[in-house]
Amino acid sequence: MKLLRLIAAFLITGFSAEAQKYELGEVTKAELEEKSHPLDPSAGAAILFSKGQTYMSYSDQSGFDLVTETEVKIKIYTKEGYEWANKIIPYYSTSTTKETVDVSKAATYNLVEGAVKKTKLKGEGEFDEQVNKFWKQKKIVMPEVKEGSIIEYKYVVRSPIIDQFPDWQFQQSIPVNHSEYTTKIPEYFMYNTNFRGYIPPKVIRTTASKSFTINSKERTGVHVSKTTFSTDKIDYLEAQVSYKLDNLPALKDESFVNNVLNYTAGVEHELTIVKYPNTPVKSYSTTWEDVVKTIYAYDDFGPELNKTGYFDKDIDALLAGQKTAADKANAIFFYVRDRMNWNDYTGYSCNSGVRKAYNDKVGNVAEINLMMTAMLRYAGLNADPVLVSTRSNKIALFPNRTAFNYVIAAVEIDGKLMLMDATSRSAMPNVVPPRAINWIGRLIKKDGSSQGIDLTPQTNAKEVVNIAAQLDEKGNITGKARDQYFDHNAYYFRENFGGASKESCMEHLEKKYKGLEVSTYTIVDDKILAKPAMEEYEFVHNGLCDIVGDKIYLNPMLFFKQAENPFTKEKREYPIDFVFPRQDKYMISIALPKGYVAESLPASVNFVMEDGIGSFRYNIKEVNSTLQIGVQLDINHAAISQDRYVTLKDFFQKMIDKQNEKVVLKKA
Numbered sequence: 001m002k003l004l005r006l007i008a009a010f011l012i013t014g015f016s017a018e019a020q021k022y023e024l025g026e027v028t029k030a031e032l033e034e035k036s037h038p039l040d041p042s043a044g045a046a047i048l049f050s051k052g053q054t055y056m057s058y059s060d061q062s063g064f065d066l067v068t069e070t071e072v073k074i075k076i077y078t079k080e081g082y083e084w085a086n087k088i089i090p091y092y093s094t095s096t097t098k099e100t101v102d103v104s105k106a107a108t109y110n111l112v113e114g115a116v117k118k119t120k121l122k123g124e125g126e127f128d129e130q131v132n133k134f135w136k137q138k139k140i141v142m143p144e145v146k147e148g149s150i151i152e153y154k155y156v157v158r159s160p161i162i163d164q165f166p167d168w169q170f171q172q173s174i175p176v177n178h179s180e181y182t183t184k185i186p187e188y189f190m191y192n193t194n195f196r197g198y199i200p201p202k203v204i205r206t207t208a209s210k211s212f213t214i215n216s217k218e219r220t221g222v223h224v225s226k227t228t229f230s231t232d233k234i235d236y237l238e239a240q241v242s243y244k245l246d247n248l249p250a251l252k253d254e255s256f257v258n259n260v261l262n263y264t265a266g267v268e269h270e271l272t273i274v275k276y277p278n279t280p281v282k283s284y285s286t287t288w289e290d291v292v293k294t295i296y297a298y299d300d301f302g303p304e305l306n307k308t309g310y311f312d313k314d315i316d317a318l319l320a321g322q323k324t325a326a327d328k329a330n331a332i333f334f335y336v337r338d339r340m341n342w343n344d345y346t347g348y349s350c351n352s353g354v355r356k357a358y359n360d361k362v363g364n365v366a367e368i369n370l371m372m373t374a375m376l377r378y379a380g381l382n383a384d385p386v387l388v389s390t391r392s393n394k395i396a397l398f399p400n401r402t403a404f405n406y407v408i409a410a411v412e413i414d415g416k417l418m419l420m421d422a423t424s425r426s427a428m429p430n431v432v433p434p435r436a437i438n439w440i441g442r443l444i445k446k447d448g449s450s451q452g453i454d455l456t457p458q459t460n461a462k463e464v465v466n467i468a469a470q471l472d473e474k475g476n477i478t479g480k481a482r483d484q485y486f487d488h489n490a491y492y493f494r495e496n497f498g499g500a501s502k503e504s505c506m507e508h509l510e511k512k513y514k515g516l517e518v519s520t521y522t523i524v525d526d527k528i529l530a531k532p533a534m535e536e537y538e539f540v541h542n543g544l545c546d547i548v549g550d551k552i553y554l555n556p557m558l559f560f561k562q563a564e565n566p567f568t569k570e571k572r573e574y575p576i577d578f579v580f581p582r583q584d585k586y587m588i589s590i591a592l593p594k595g596y597v598a599e600s601l602p603a604s605v606n607f608v609m610e611d612g613i614g615s616f617r618y619n620i621k622e623v624n625s626t627l628q629i630g631v632q633l634d635i636n637h638a639a640i641s642q643d644r645y646v647t648l649k650d651f652f653q654k655m656i657d658k659q660n661e662k663v664v665l666k667k668a
Contacts, residue, residue, distance in 0.1 A: 022051055022071075022180070027109040029111060032109060032111040032149075032150060035148075036077055037077065037175050040249065043077060043081070043250055044077055044078045044082075044084075045074055046074070046175040047175070048073040048178070049073050049178040049180075050071070050072045050170075051071045051180050052070045052180070053069050053181070053182040054068040054182075054184070055067055056184070060214065065159060065160050065162070066160075066166070067158050067159075068156070068157045068166050069154065070154065070157075071105070072087075072152060073151075074152070075149075078147055084151075084174065085108070086141050088138070088139050089101050089139075089157070090137045091136055091138065091157060091159075092161065093136045097160060097161065099158065099159040102155065102156045103121070103138065103153060103155045105152065106152070107119060107142075107151070107152060108142050108144045108145055108149050108150070108151050109149065109150040110148065119144040121142060121143060125143055126140050126141075132345055132364070133351050134349065162189070165191060165270070167268045168266055168268075169261075169264055169266040170197075170264075170265040170266055171197065171251045171264045171265045173250055174250050176247075177246065178246050179245050180243065180245075182241065182242045183240070183241050185241075186210070186237075186238055186239075187236050187237045187238070187239065188274060189273070189274055191269040191270060191271050191272065192269065193267060195266070195268075196264060197264050198263065199245060199248065201267065202243070202245070203241065203242070204242040205240070205241050205242075206240045206241075207237055209235065210237070210238040211233055213234070215229070215230075234277075254569070254572070256576045256577050256578055258574075258575070258639070259392060259393070259395075262574075263574050268397055270397075270398045272284055286399045286400070288442060289449065289450060291399045291400060291401055291442075292442050295387065295401060295404070297448075301348060301349060304350045304354050305370045305373060305374055308374055310354070311358060311375060315332070315379065318335055319379055325414070326414075328379045329383075329420075332372060333420050335375075336368065337423075337424075340361055340368045340371075340422060340423075341361055341362045341363075342364070342423035343362055343363065343364055346405050348387055348404050349366055350366045350370065351364050357371065365406055365407060365423055368423055369407050369421060370385060372409050383411040383412075384411075384446070386407065386443045386444070386455075387406070387444065388406040388407060388438060390406045391437070392435065393438075406435075408421040408436055410453065425498075426491045426494035426495045428529050430457070431487055431490075434488065434491070436455065437456060437579060437638075438455060440452045440455065441455050456639070457488060457581065458581070459487065460581040461487040461488040461490075461582050461583070462532075462582070462583045462585065463484070463489045464532075464585045465484075465584075465585065465586045466483075467558065467560075467590075468480050470591045471592055471593055473594075473595075473596070474547075475546075475554075476541075476542050477544055479539055480537070480538050480539075481536065481538075481539060483535050485533040488579070494533055502521050506521045506537070509521075509537065513541075516539055516559055517540045519540065520537060520538045521537040522535070541559060544558055551664055552664075553664055554663045555659075555661075556629045556662075557588065558588065561659040561660055562655070567645065571645070575641055575642050576640040576641075576644075577639045578637075581635055582634075582635050583632065583634050583635075584633040585631070585632045585633075586631040588629040589626055589628055589629075590627040591625065592627065593665075594625075595667050596625075597665065597666065597667075598627065598665055599664045599666040600663070601627075602662070605658055606618075610644075610647060613636060613644065614633070614636055614637075614648075615632075616633050617630070618631050631659070
């Protein structure tokens with residue numbers, strides 16, 4: 001009997017789960033009373049369900065359009081989840097091609113005196129913004145949002161661009177209880193399906209009979225015309241595919257991840273073939289070469305690259321006296337970088353055009369870097385634009401125009417490519433802003449052909465720290481520090497502190513290194529970008545030693561020791577991305593108190609990871625009552641496969657353990 005009851009309970013539970021409906025407008029007191037997510041109590045919000053369907057709608061005027069309907073229901077648990085009460089929906093809109101967005105069924109539900117209260121979204125909570133000449137976005141801001149609220153909305157995007165199928169993302173940065181997406185595609189269209197992430201959805205395929213009507217008219221007669229109207233009904237098969245996932249955990253960012261969206265569970269579609277009745281097959285399958293040629297032909301790209309007359313006199317004067325190709329390239333780069341101001345807009349298309357941008361001294365990424373490419377060519381250099389997908393943009397699973405959202409310049413000097421991006425005051429030739437360092441770019445040559453190029457820096461960006469310190473018998477340490485930053489480390493330093501006051505830089509150091517007191521501070525060579533950025537300061541620290549009896553226990557790496565391993569999980573799902581190879585080097589000298597000698601020193605070590613991934617060297621010795629410490633960490637690859645995660649995790653733990661070993665000093 002007990003077994004029968006268990007089986008019955010299982011069947012009832014399974015039936016209930018299968019029969020559960022995911023509909024808007026059905027909010028219960030129990031849902032509003034829920035204080036935290038059952039599977040993730042720390043979540044500020046959760047998606048109770050997200051439903052989407054994309055289908056094709058026919059009209060006599062435009063033919064087939066893509067229509068995507070999305071319904072979402074979200075529970076807000078805490079104030080940290082309030083951001084989920086707002087939604088931004090981007091859509092394409094130009095004079096010739098327009099997408100439309102309609103929002104409906106948007107409401108907030110709260111529990112007020114034991115009753116469910118519904119507050120509908122009003123007009124002031126919904127508005128459109130012009131992002132650039134190609135894109136708009138619709139924003140909705142839900143009303144009456146509180147801790148415990150439930151919000152829901154539906155929006156419909158209608159698009160004439162059938163070769164740009166919308167992506168569906170199952171996972172989010174908050175838990176998702178249920179997510180489903182359905183495609184309904186007429187037999188005339190063939191799409192390849194591409195899955196992203198590590199959690200495959202449940203897939204259900206069916207076929208349905210559908211039809212659409214074509215209305216037409218024909219005028220006949222010479223002297224007396226006659227109009228004949230006709231209606232044709234077209235029957236066709238529709239392939240319906242549903243993708244479903246339940247109980248998805250919040251997508252957590254891990255240390256050193258490129259863009260977590262690259263690994264998020266989702267589905268994407270690529271149009272490959274269109275075959276209407278009684279017409280030839282039209283192939284939409286593309287290569288990266290096809291994509292690049294299409295982009296190069298855009299009025300806002302190739303023709304803008306070929307304009308020159310607006311800068312000739314300025315560049316002629318700039319290049320006077322410049323003899324080598326490298327000198328010319330550097331002169332043009334710094335001229336554009338220092339003259340132009342980036343307006344924070346990305347993309348590979350010019351908005352106002354290079355001529356207006358040059359005169360106004362303000363432009364988007366394309367205007368600034370295409371302008372620079374044109375100047376480099378004008379100077380007789382072999383320069384080309386490079387299409388890039390930024391780190392915030394997902395890596396494309398197949399060739400398409402939306403794979404790129406940025407453009408930089410490449411110039412060949414002595415047989416080597418030098419990459420340039422003049423949108424940042426802290427950038428240098430071959431030191432492009434990290435936002436543009438993302439796997440492979442596409443270099444476009446003058447004839448429209450292209451080639452893939454690795455955007456990853458090939459040399460280790462260095463940070464070199466020199467410390468000269470004095471320890472007294474009470475455990476107090478005073479000293480002078482010099483910290484030098486090279487290449488991309490210098491870029492970060494200049495971006496963060498180049499225009500900061502001395503006081504704010506000192507405050508930053510004291511917050512970064514707990515217990516540190518900085519007395520003097522100077523930034524050296526901040527504006528001379530050919531040199532490393534350097535900061536110098538004097539310091540006092542009273543919390544680096546333990547005194548037990550007549551012995552002093554000192555960590556010789558002082559406040560530079562790393563206390564925690566950034567890699568703590570047992571397994572890693574994503575590649576480890578350090579952005580660029582790096583080298584951290586410390587040279588520390590500590591004068592011992594009078595009458596003290598080292599009783600014991602940490603052992604010197606040299607850890608090397610397999611295949612040259614990285615190494616750690618630690619050397620320490622006592623010379624003439626002074627401790628001399630040399631430490632160097634090298635990470636030789638910008639990105640490391642998750643297959644090497646255990647190796648990397650163990651390496652970092654050994655390094656941290658060594659950094660935290662202490663010197664024991666005793667009275668002589």
